[in-house]
Amino acid sequence: MRSNSKSSVRSALICTLFFLVTASTASASVSVGVTLYNSDSAVSENVNVENANYASSAVLLPYTGFADFPYSIHSSGAGSSTNSEGKFSDSISANQNGEGANEVDASVKTNSGSFQWSKSIDSSSDVSMAIRVASKITNGDLDASYSNSNSAVEKEVSTWNGMYADKSYITAGSISSSGSGGSLDVMENGFLSHIEAQHLGKTAMIDSGIQEISEIEGADHKFSDGIKLNSESASLTGSLSILSNNKCELLPMVGISSGPIIAGMKFTPFYTNTEKSVFEVQTVPKDSSPISFRTVERTMPSNIKTFESVTLSMIAKWS
Amino acid sequence: MKMILAALIVMLLLSPAVLGGSGTVKTSVGTFTQTNVFFKPPECTKDIGGGYTISTSATGDEKTSLDFETESNFKLSEDRMISIDTGAKTSASGAKSFGMMAALTQIYPTANGYRSSIFQTHSYTIMPYLFAIEQLAGSKASDDTTGGYNNNVVTIGDKIFNFGAKSDSNGDTLSEETYDPSISTVPGFGWENGFDYINTVDECGLEYTGTLSTDSTLLVD
Numbered sequence: 415m416r417s418n419s420k421s422s423v424r425s426a427l428i429c430t431l432f433f434l435v436t437a438s439t440a441s442a443s444v445s446v447g448v449t450l451y452n453s454d455s456a457v458s459e460n461v462n463v464e465n466a467n468y469a470s471s472a473v474l475l476p477y478t479g480f481a482d483f484p485y486s487i488h489s490s491g492a493g494s495s496t497n498s499e500g501k502f503s504d505s506i507s508a509n510q511n512g513e514g515a516n517e518v519d520a521s522v523k524t525n526s527g528s529f530q531w532s533k534s535i536d537s538s539s540d541v542s543m544a545i546r547v548a549s550k551i552t553n554g555d556l557d558a559s560y561s562n563s564n565s566a567v568e569k570e571v572s573t574w575n576g577m578y579a580d581k582s583y584i585t586a587g588s589i590s591s592s593g594s595g596g597s598l599d600v601m602e603n604g605f606l607s608h609i610e611a612q613h614l615g616k617t618a619m620i621d622s623g624i625q626e627i628s629e630i631e632g633a634d635h636k637f638s639d640g641i642k643l644n645s646e647s648a649s650l651t652g653s654l655s656i657l658s659n660n661k662c663e664l665l666p667m668v669g670i671s672s673g674p675i676i677a678g679m680k681f682t683p684f685y686t687n688t689e690k691s692v693f694e695v696q697t698v699p700k701d702s703s704p705i706s707f708r709t710v711e712r713t714m715p716s717n718i719k720t721f722e723s724v725t726l727s728m729i730a731k732w733s
Numbered sequence: 734m735k736m737i738l739a740a741l742i743v744m745l746l747l748s749p750a751v752l753g754g755s756g757t758v759k760t761s762v763g764t765f766t767q768t769n770v771f772f773k774p775p776e777c778t779k780d781i782g783g784g785y786t787i788s789t790s791a792t793g794d795e796k797t798s799l800d801f802e803t804e805s806n807f808k809l810s811e812d813r814m815i816s817i818d819t820g821a822k823t824s825a826s827g828a829k830s831f832g833m834m835a836a837l838t839q840i841y842p843t844a845n846g847y848r849s850s851i852f853q854t855h856s857y858t859i860m861p862y863l864f865a866i867e868q869l870a871g872s873k874a875s876d877d878t879t880g881g882y883n884n885n886v887v888t889i890g891d892k893i894f895n896f897g898a899k900s901d902s903n904g905d906t907l908s909e910e911t912y913d914p915s916i917s918t919v920p921g922f923g924w925e926n927g928f929d930y931i932n933t934v935d936e937c938g939l940e941y942t943g944t945l946s947t948d949s950t951l952l953v954d
Contacts, residue, residue: 696932720950727946
């Protein structure tokens with residue numbers, strides 16, 4: 415008897431919502447906004463997609479603990495690109511009892527790439543929310559931004575004869591993002607990358623790039639970046655490597671004067687509110703001029719194998 | 734006024750270490766570190782300093798031995814940075830592998846914290862036979878130049894092979910290697926070496942490290 419009563423209450427008071435959004439034709443753009451609220455919490459979601467699918471579901475209850483559910487609002491969703499040129503933005507905000515608003519945002523735009531993302535929100539004794547994003551480009555461009563109420567991350571990456579993949583996880587209290595890429599062809603390859611982290615009153619940016627302008631057999635490259643922002647600290651890393659291969663030797667030259675391959679990195683720190691520099695721009699190489707490289711055909715005896723590499727890297731930490 | 738407040742010459746000579754037992758043994762001179770050589774110029778409230786670390790090791794048979802000798806000079810330059818000139822000579826015999834790592838650090842204060850410049854070099858040689866090696870390695874750092882080298886002479890029986898590498902941030906080429914082409918007659922020979930230029934800034938609660946590294950490996954089939 416009691417069970418039947420509970421069941422009927424469930425039927426009456428559990429509101430389950432499903433959304434399905436598809437924007438798969440070229441330049442098709444679709445947006446959806448959802449607000450869920452009960453006596454405990456209010457959750458708002460805004461999703462915009464272009465050339466992407468998105469589906470979500472939500473469970474809305476009167477209060478936490480109702481019918482033994484551990485939450486009063488639960489929402490989850492996921493989406494993915496349907497075209498190599500697509501974009502999405504997903505914004506979540508929530509508050510409990512009208513206080514302590516939290517916000518998590520993610521947006522990604524790819525040109526010659528793909529992305530997928532998922533998100534979840536639970537409102538119980540506290541509000542937890544997260545967005546997980548994976549994106550990839552091949553000979554294309556990625557423009558991504560991730561943020562919460564305290565922090566923001568920007569990534570802009572372009573590749574030529576190369577690829578790049580990024581994985582990011584954004585919660586109300588932290589952002590972690592890591593990406594890596596590399597050349598797919600030894601001729602005329604390269605990349606440009608701008609990563610930016612805004613956290614704890616400071617903003618730090620790393621700009622890096624490799625450009626190979628030779629039409630002859632050249633070198634390979636790989637690069638990576640990492641960002642970790644949490645309540646107590648921030649870290650930002652970036653690195654790039656130029657690598658010889660079985661067809662060429664690599665000669666690293668000081669300065670821009672000599673080689674058809676150039677590479678460099680720049681670090682810019684400033685105070686977020688005033689935009690005043692924390693200290694002056696730093697570069698690798700240190701003298702602000704890019705490092706250049708020349709590749710030469712291997713002339714050593716066939717039984718001698720050599721491998722050369724040059725790596726530029728930057729690490730920044732603050733708290 | 735250019736002031737020379739101190740000069741430090743350090744000599745370390747370790748006797749050959751002979752370890753008993755059968756099979757491959759490891760001989761290590763260990764790590765010789767000379768750190769925190771600080772100067773305090775007049776009217777400067779913060780120390781200016783630096784130091785260096787050199788570490789060598791070898792593996793081989795029972796009679797592997799290693800001699801190690803180093804000398805360094807520290808000099809205050811323009812009241813704001815020390816220049817360091819350090820060199821090491823290492824001899825190993827009865828070895829099948831020999832490795833060296835050296836790092837040189839300059840530390841200097843700024844209005845908002847500290848900065849440092851670090852130069853590192855490493856070299857590792859392997860051979861299928863027991864060999865003797867004599868290595869000369871050194872590095873220099875001043876306010877505008879940094880660089881180093883390692884030159885190796887390997888003896889196997891009556892055959893002698895030379896190989897080496899050098900690097901500096903002011904020349905045309907960041908790092909260069911030379912080796913005796915006759916090394917191609919020694920299958921199993923392997924040599925890895927590299928250089929690192931590291932700059933750090935620790936100011937206003939933000940720590941930054943920028944690194945430029947070269948690395949090279951040579952293997953003979």
